[in-house]
Amino acid sequence: MKKTLILLSTLLVLPMTAHAHSVLESSTPAEGSIVDEALEQVVLDFSAGIEQGSDMTMTMDGTAVDFSEVAVMEDQLIGTPAQELEDGSYVVEYDVLSQDGHPIQGSLAFELQAGEEEAATEEPAEEATQEEQAEEATEATEATDDQEAEEAEAAESEETEASDMEQASSGEPEAPSEDAGSSLTLIIAGIAIILLIAAVVLMRRKR
Template sequence: MKKISFLFILLLMIPNFASAHSTLTASFPAEGETVTEPLTEVHLTFGAGIEQGSTMVLTQQEETIEFIEIILTDTEMTGTLPAELADGAYLVEWTVLSEDGHPLEGSYTFELDADIAAEEQEAQEEVESEEEEEAAEIVTEDATPSPFAANETASNEPTAFSPFIIIAVIALAGLIGAILVLRRNR
């Protein structure tokens, strides 16, 4: 009985390796963001390492836009886009292989409206030319968000405790079964 109890306690002390799943922690463009400048790349950052074979796809109205290249680093995936994209809603779908070998999938949407930026630029040029004629000097600052601004996303993954609970229930059932068998043999 002491051996079984010792084995059960030892089992509970085994670290939970399933927590190595890679969840999306940041993205550019961010989920739900309206991008007002021409887009040249899509950048995803994950909370844990990702392996070779991870990929992503960009679609607009069921038309797939192929990335020129997808670069993987330890926790990041960056896809370089071909020519300028048309304005509209886009869907980014990603599939990554976690460090523990589990494939994970996810998706999010963003809006591209680069015409807004072009209209703002034209209006700014008109204002500047009028002010130059009056010989006034104006300094403007543009507060553009960082392309790698963090975007917390919801995760549909099970919690890291799920495998631990399953193993504990199985071990407890085995322990009860072993106790019943030992009592019958007496």
Template sequence: MKKLIILLFFVFMIVPSVVSAHTSLSSSDPTEGQVVTENLEQITLNFATAIEELSTMELVKDGNKIALGEIKVENQQLIGTISDPLVNGSYTIQWKIVGEDGHPITGEINFSVQTAQNQPETNTVTPEENQGTQEENNQANSIEQNTASDTAEQAENNSSSNMLVIIAIILVVIFGIVLLLFTEKKKR
């Protein structure tokens, strides 16, 4: 019985290190839901641990890929250079990294661009009309940000749930093997 307790103790000590082996996005520039008002020259994604050279990213606007100049990996960073100035609109950064443990991890970051140089000239608008338009834009931006946050949370929850199921299966298998070994010893 002492051996079983010691074995289970070591299993529980090892499991947290296995779970923490996966890396995650710790910060980005631009951030989720950010409205970029100046010319964006590069995209920087920072991860919790080092990432492999196989890691990559794509910039998408309205379902179309925007060509990035160079994509490079620097330890814990994935950096993409933007060749041409981005036009106003909504963009999605789709990234796929390979962590130190070899597991691929994917994610998305949504942001929008609203620069003064890209905005068309507008007709004269009365303050009342302008206020209504601003309120509509604010509501639309709020909805987009909430949807993006919900999607990111859902992906993170799915990843955590999958990991917990895997850990539970491993523990059940280990417990079954130990139980089988003890019942065979008693039969002898």
């Protein structure tokens, strides 16, 4: 009877112990991942609840990185970096106490390359600014060309009007000069003398 009770107790205790024993299920960032955006927190997810006093540390290329806070949230261990993380290779080491009192230790590594994304974002912005400047310069040049064309057209129009006025002035009939009047008088006088001589000759023949 005693053996039976001991066996039943053992069977009941073992599942509870196995259930309480916690292991790391996932993390953010994931093991071996490459992060291409700013990282604000490191989150470790465990299979069961963990106790207060659990902790994590982090290094970047062998240099320690400080956390402003490492908090236990049921089955999560969350670390908040004290400063913005620089690009590089990071290693996170954790020392966790599971609910059954069993310590869990381990580490994970990831790569941060957020700076490359920022540079890629800035380059199109710079190109867009250069394109805007080129467009503004082109518009200014076109406006100057239009203004010069308008001024040239106005000057040409004024020259044409002046030329038309000169042609109209030169086309008016000129008043007869005194020389022309004198020549006409001499011609009339000559004709009259010739007619007079002819009349005299005719009168003599009749006689």
